[in-house]
Amino acid sequence: MRAGEVVFLWVTCLLLQAQDHPAVNADAAIVQDFEKRMADYAKLRHTLESQEPALKSTGSQEKIVHHEHELARKIRQAREHARQGDIFSPPIAAEFRRLIGLAMQGADGARIHESLRNAEPVRIKLRVNQAYPSNIPLQSTPPTILLNLPALPPECDYRLMGHDLVLRDAKTNLIVDIVPDAIT
Numbered sequence: 001m002r003a004g005e006v007v008f009l010w011v012t013c014l015l016l017q018a019q020d021h022p023a024v025n026a027d028a029a030i031v032q033d034f035e036k037r038m039a040d041y042a043k044l045r046h047t048l049e050s051q052e053p054a055l056k057s058t059g060s061q062e063k064i065v066h067h068e069h070e071l072a073r074k075i076r077q078a079r080e081h082a083r084q085g086d087i088f089s090p091p092i093a094a095e096f097r098r099l100i101g102l103a104m105q106g107a108d109g110a111r112i113h114e115s116l117r118n119a120e121p122v123r124i125k126l127r128v129n130q131a132y133p134s135n136i137p138l139q140s141t142p143p144t145i146l147l148n149l150p151a152l153p154p155e156c157d158y159r160l161m162g163h164d165l166v167l168r169d170a171k172t173n174l175i176v177d178i179v180p181d182a183i184t
Contacts, residue, residue: 072172
């Protein structure tokens with residue numbers, strides 16, 4: 001066998017081996033991990049909500065609030081050991097910071113920074129499993145940033161609190177997790 005044939009066979013073997021073990025995009029794997037964690041939260045939430053008596057159509061704000069508080073209490077109890085990083089693990093939090101940074105550097109970056117500067121300055125320490133304070137306005141998250149982040153189940157939303165990204169259960173108003181210093 002000539003040297004050229006040996007090299008050809010060696011390269012062919014490497015290429016075939018690479019096809020058997022496709023490279024995994026590390027960023028995509030991190031986002032998949034986040035999506036799995038969110039699916040687990042949504043499953044828990046739906047299980048607990050299905051155990052609650054259905055809220056009949058009512059105009060009574062008191063009944064609606066009571067129903068939401070009961071569900072929040074059950075979620076809080078089921079996640080009594082929840083802590084920051086359960087959903088936004090360190091690699092996931094780093095990926096979110098990177099994705100937000102990309103949105104902030106784009107053509108819309110200056111407009112996003114200006115929008116955030118004009119928003120009401122809210123500085124309060126939030127904790128996982130705590131209710132988002134009802135007396136504090138919900139600062140919206142700029143659409144350009146939202147487009148860079150993974151989609152959430154309909155019952156959850158992203159909120160900004162100062163420089164932190166807050167994952168909130170919108171129906172129960174519970175803080176699910178937080179990415180500190182998500183915006184620099």
